[in-house]
Each structure stands twice: as structure tokens, then as C-alpha cells.
Amino acid sequence: MKSATEDLTELLSPLADDLKSARGILTERIFQAEDFSERLLIARNAAAQDASELPGWLERITEIPDKDDGSLAAEMAEHLITHGGKMFRSALVLAVIRACGGGAQDAAKLAAAMEMIHMATLLHDDVIDRSDTRRGAASMPARFDNSPTVLMGDHLFARAFELLSECGRVEIVASAARATSKMCLGEVEQLEWIGRADIPEEVYFRLIERKTAALMASCCETAAFLCENDSHVEEWNKFGCLLGLIFQMVDDLLDFTADEQRLGKAVGSDAEAGKYTLPLILYRDRLGSREAFAEFLAGCASQEDIRAALEGECVFKDVRSRIEDLVENCQGYLNRLADSQIDPAGCHLLSGMVDFVALRDY
């Protein structure tokens, strides 16, 4: 493992142009709405005199322009693009493509599509969790209300699958669809476990595998499919799955240990929302009984009390050590993939991304 967290932007600088293309496609697809008159529009340019000529009253209606400027949909799209995040999923897709030798047509389309799926799930999560803020701004439901947010999420899903279809391989669509379905089931299952301090460790891992790792696995898998690197698709999937587990374990750790300023949001928000993640699960298991754990939680006046207790029992160290296990595993996959791939620089970039994900402090 590297000893320091590199800055993500700097790390991803070799992908800067590709990321820009991906963001361009994403922006264009979120805004673009088909023209009603064009689609409904039927006979006008075709056999205007035959039996299928449109009745006069409908002809007239199809002539109006289909302007979406200034509409609610356009305002929401604007908000989405402005608060677009760091596009880590796009970067992952692009890095794997580079590692597979690069040059794939439609790389930016695939990268945009996977990011849009992620954005769609964030929108629906914010509705479900009733979150008021996201990335330092008002969340979509806080600004536009729940209903349009649900629909904008659906719109993003749909546009993403349209883009995926344009990548030309049904395997790509299938992989992303499976990952999306998993994420939904993971979220449904998470709802069942909210507020339950008895959540088993294995359920925690199943949840994060579904909620976070499945999509990262699919980012890597679809990138390999796009490069027609079919013989290594399975390894790429597993590499992405491990990276996703690391990503979420670090996220959950940071909710206890991060500096609030640096993190950009309040720490301790998971436990407050009734989500018991790995650090608390490990601490609970050390206490040995649910009663003792309930007593402990009741006795903690602040997030700082919880942090100090977990620190005292070396829980964070234990979580770190598990993360390191996975990082080693993940880098192992990468090393073996590097032997069979064309571009060592691409693999090196991915290795840096693994370290970044594991060592980041925000």
C-alpha cells in the first residue's frame, strides 16, 4: 500500500479528456428530449394521401414546438449537472478500458451510462432517506419535491440503458441491468435492517456488496466487454466487486473517524439513521451481548463518546486490517490481469485508484 492518499483529480489526470467526453454525453442525454411532432408525426412526409393521413385536428396539434427550456425537467437536469460529483464510476470504466488497451469506440458513452445509473440511485436514495443535502447543496427532493425526483431518477435509468444499447453489445446491457436490480434489492433489504442493532456481520457484507460493489463490478465488467476482452470479464467483475467492498467499508469507517470539515458532511449520520455498519457491529460482538450493547448506546452522549469507545477496543484498527486484506486481494487480481492486458500504464492507474479508495480521508 502507498503511504499517502493521492489527490483524486491528480490521479485521474491521464483520463481527463475521456472524463470530459463522458460528462458531455451525460449532460446532453439528460437534457435531450425527443420532439413530439417528430415522433408522433407519422404520415406528413410519407404517403400523405393514403388512408393513414392524420386527421386534421391532430395534424394541427403536432405542429406546435416541443420546448423543454425553462420546464421543471430542464431545471432539474441543470441541478443534476451542476452537482454532478466526482464521476468515480465513469473514471473506473475509462481506466479499465485503458488497461484493456484503450481505443474502444463508445468508451465515453459507457462511462456516462454507468455514472447515470449511479446518479439515478442517489436520487432515489435521497427520497427514501429523506436527505436534505447532497454534495453540499440542497438535495433534489428538498429542492423539487419527491415526485419529480422519483421520475427524474427513472428518466436517468432509461437514458442510461439507451446509451448502453448504443454500445452495441447486449452483454453490456445485461451486466448493468443485473447490477441495477441488485442495488434495488440491497436497498430494500437495508430498509428492513434499519434500527436493528442485531444485524449480523454477514448481512452487512451482503448489503454493501449489493448496494455498492455490484455497480463497480459491472463498471469493470462492461468495460471489458466493450473492449471485447471477453476471456477476462469474470476477473474484471471480481476486481470491481472487491474495489466496491473496500469503497463502502472505508465510507462506513469515515462516518466514525473523519474530520467533518474534510468530509463535507456530519459524522455519525449512519448510526443516527439507524444504520449499524461494520465498526459498531464489531464493537457489539466484543461486548458479547445485545443488552450490553443497548446499554452502551444509551450511555453515549455524543458521537465522540462512541468514537472513543470503539478506538479503545481497537475496532477501527480491525476494520483497517480487513480493508487491507481486501486491498491485497484486489491488487492481486490486478497484477494477474496486468500480465494479460496490453497497457501497463492503465493497470498502474487502476492500482492507484484502489489505493486512493482505501486510504482516502474524505
Added chain:
Amino acid sequence: MKSATEDLTELLSPLADDLKSARGILTERIFQAEDFSERLLIARNAAAQDASELPGWLERITEIPDKDDGSLAAEMAEHLITHGGKMFRSALVLAVIRACGGGAQDAAKLAAAMEMIHMATLLHDDVIDRSDTRRGAASMPARFDNSPTVLMGDHLFARAFELLSECGRVEIVASAARATSKMCLGEVEQLEWIGRADIPEEVYFRLIERKTAALMASCCETAAFLCENDSHVEEWNKFGCLLGLIFQMVDDLLDFTADEQRLGKAVGSDAEAGKYTLPLILYRDRLGSREAFAEFLAGCASQEDIRAALEGECVFKDVRSRIEDLVENCQGYLNRLADSQIDPAGCHLLSGMVDFVALRDY
């Protein structure tokens, strides 16, 4: 036009076996959840001794069974299947396939997928409209709450796109994705027009084209793609679009004129929810001013008052006449398609479906 509405079940009896297959696939896919241990599971069966062997703590975790029985997701799936509706979109797909000569592998998969997209939008609509009932039972959000319903809708979308990818042609995925995206934008736009009695007639048609006709157009288009009937895809799309417009215009008319017992829900619910559909739009335009229309609405004590006023101004007759225009147009497409298709019985079935949609009284 036929003079009487045939019973839908009787009408669709030639498709009974195909519809049963479609329902089977739909049921299986809604329930089926992948096994965590299988997917995460990585190295166990592969190179167990190499660097990517799972750390012991994760090995242990992947051994637990991944049971979804009795879970919230399983209960919701059960509810969905039990109140599955008449599967009109599936029937439309299957009828077009039959008209194109039939025998397409994956016909049932495509039929199931298009129905699942429709089901997903209904779930999200019920969240958005805060509907308590659907098809004579408690709606999904009323029974399970909004959050799981949003997620179950997403799950249905994802599973549907997985099925579409299995149909083997990216054109099919692209068509369904475009239709889905349109439906979402149509719903967003509808939210903007709720409670606005000044909605222009052309906006009404744009809304129903997006909300209802786009998916029916895609049902027909994807069926043609599946049959590799690429040279007539555009006509099939337009046929489906017209059928969808008819479907929704009739729906909106029935909200004024239907018998409540026969319809299975309260009449007048659109206007009550602030949705001004074609009959009221036409009546408003006859009154000539918004003020007169507002006065009229304020003066109506009941749904019956509204109905009587519209009847008196021949509004329903006017709507009916427009529906007949579209039916003629729609049958025109079908006649020309029939000349180039293999199976006249399939085209005859579709013609019956058009008449059913136009003449139904529920």
C-alpha cells in the same frame, strides 16, 4: 368499427398459451434474486492458492445462505403477481409477433419485459399520485410504504432491461429505453400542469403520447425487431402510437361517462386530482373564456352536474368522433401492414384489439 365491445379475455384467447408463458417469466424474474455467495464468491473454486484467495473472514461470510423467502422483497413480489392486471402490453407484443409470422424465440421474454416496464411505472405513479387503491386492492405504497415501492419499481425496470438484453438485439433495448424515458418526462410535465385549467389541447396530446402511447408504440416496434421485420418497424411503431392515443383518450372519456360498478373505480377522479383531460378542455374552449370556465367548475356540485353539462354541449360526441378518426387511421396502418405480413389471423386479432380499446366501457 364493430358495433359491440368483445370481451378482452375471449378476444385474446388465441394468445392464451403465450400469455401464460409471459406471466411465468415475469413471476420468475420478479422473485429471483441472485445468490450472494455465488457472485461475490470469487476464488473458492478457482485458483484457491493464489494471491487472490479470499481472506478467511470473508470466506466465512460468503458461506451463509442468501434466503429471500419471507423478506419484504418477497412479500412485495407476491403482491405484484397477485394483482398483475390484464397484461394488455404483453398481449400487444404477442399479437404483433403473431402478425409478423410468429415463432420468434424469446417472444414470452419480450412480452414479460414490456409488461414489467408498465408495472414499474404504475408503482411509481401510485407513489406520486398518493393512490391508495389499484385494481381493487390496496396499492403498493399504501400497503408497504413509499420507499420500498420506489425501489421495487426500480427493480422491475432493471429486471425488464435484463430480459430485453436476452432477446439478443440492442435495437430492442434502445426502443424500450427511449419509451421509458419519454414516459418519465411525460409524468414530470403532467406534474407541472396539475390544477391548471388553462392546459392547451396540444399539451394534453403531448402528455398522453408520452405517458401512454410511447410504450405501446415500443411494444409493437420491439416485437417487429424481434421478428427481424426491420423494414416495417416504423409502421409498427406508428400503429402502436395511435393505439396508445386511442387507449388514453377512451380512458379519459370513461372517467366522465363510465358506470362506476363496471369501471371498478370512482368516476371523476381525474378532475378531482386537478388533471384536466380532453372532455373538459373541449368544454372550456366552447365557453370561450377562462373566467366562464372557472365559474362553471365552481358552480358544479357533483360529477353528475359536470357530466350533464358536457353531454349537453355534445362534448362526448366530439371526443368519440376524434377517437373514430384515430381508429380509422390505426386500422389503415394495419391493413397496409397486413398486405406485407405473413399471418392474416394475427392482423385480424390486432384489429379486434383496436376495436376493443376504442369501444370498451371499462
